[in-house]
Amino acid sequence: MKNFIYLCSCLAMIGFMTGCAQKTGLVTSEKTIKEAPSVTEPARFGFPHDYKNWTHGTSKIILDKESPLYGFQQVFVNNVALDAYKRGSGYPDGSMLVLGFYEAIEEGDEIKQGNILWYAVMKKDSRAGKTSGWIFDGFDGKTYQSTIDDPVNGCYNCHIAKKDREYVFTTFAGDISVPKGTQLPAKPGSFPFTADVRSWRHSNSKVILDKKSPLYGFQQIYVNDTGFKANKSGETYPDGSHITVGFYEPVLDGKTISQGDVIWYASMKKDSKAAPGTGGWIMDGFDGKKLNSVVDEPVSGCFNCHLTQKSHDYVFSTYIP
Ligand code: HEC
Ligand code: HEC
DSSP, X not given: OHHHHHHHHHHHHTTOGGGHHHHGGGOOOHHHHHHSOOSSOSOOOOOOTTGGGSEEEXXXXXXXXXXXXXXXXXXXXXXXXXHHHHHTOOXXXXXXXXXXXXXXXXXXXXXXXXXXXXXXXXXXXTTOGGGTTEEEEEXXXXXXXXXXXXXXXXXXXXXGGGGGGTTOOOOOOSXXXXXXXXXXXXXXXXXXXXXXXXXSEEEEEEEEOOTTSTTOEEEEEEEOHHHHHHHHHOOOOOTTOEEEEXXXXXXXXXXXXXXXXXXXXXXXXXXXXXXXXXXXXXXXEEETTTOOBOOSOHIIIIIHHHXXXXXXXXXXXXXXX
């Protein structure tokens, strides 16, 4: 273990300590634990299994399998942390940030979110003095067991680069600021844009890079609380279920794709009485900036394509746990 730590710090110095994030995880034999007790405070935490009920922060894809940050990344933010995450400072104790690394499946011009590989988690706990008030840990995607023996070298020493942002790299993507009391317009027979969509549950993401595709963009699928259970289980959606896709600009940088500004939103709301001709769903699309409807023909423009999913209540995508 001593050699391993030495290797880590050495690599850190030449800027490659990144690899240690996962590699330290492999050193879990009883011997190493006895020889080198956890470098950080004893205050560890169990994996937060309810993280999919938290607010989705942002996504990023790193296609380079050599990178320790490889994967289709999803960041989730708990309620305690949310205001600070949006501001970039002031995290109270109990703040938690989960970064899920999922497989990134490349199919031509598309990149899909695959199965979970592992999770990196930060929890704010002012007792964690050696790591500036954050407990860092990594968890196996199947067993949810901790995989990190040395959070200082394996995590903290890299996050130190973001000291001015309280050790947090990412920022809240696609925030929607609509002054309180604003009445957004609705087309007859449809619904106004729902400005609280970023606090809905996150189902999954996908990227379509073909600019000629009507589905071009970095897609984020959000589901309201009424529809979330059906989205998870594949059951028929109850009335009041609402699903919205945000299409964001994919920002390419070598083998990395980040989520850029919003382009537009596609939205479907279950109302079986109001929309019997379109499978019980009212379908509409909204401009990303003006938030007004941009769809004249929801039957030919939306429903006829979703008709192929009739057996899945007209919904294409499936929840990724
Ligand atoms: C090579 C540097 C590096 C190492 C090592 C590293 N991280 Fe990160 N971490 C990042 C970067 C960069 C991001 C932002 C996402 C991205 O750009 O891939 C990030 C994002 C995160 C996030 C989401 C919140 C945020 O800061 O944006 C969490 C949680 C996190 N890391 C935890 C960990 C844990 C736990 C470990 C140790 C197991 C770890 N990280 C190791 C660089 C690192
Ligand atoms: C070319 C076929 C096509 C058209 C046209 C289309 N969609 Fe979709 N839609 C999809 C596919 C496929 C997905 C799944 C995400 C993906 O694979 O890109 C999807 C996803 C969605 C979702 C998320 C729930 C789900 O089904 O996965 C909503 C909401 C949605 N579309 C609404 C609309 C609205 C509103 C319109 C009209 C403005 C529209 N769609 C037009 C094919 C289409």
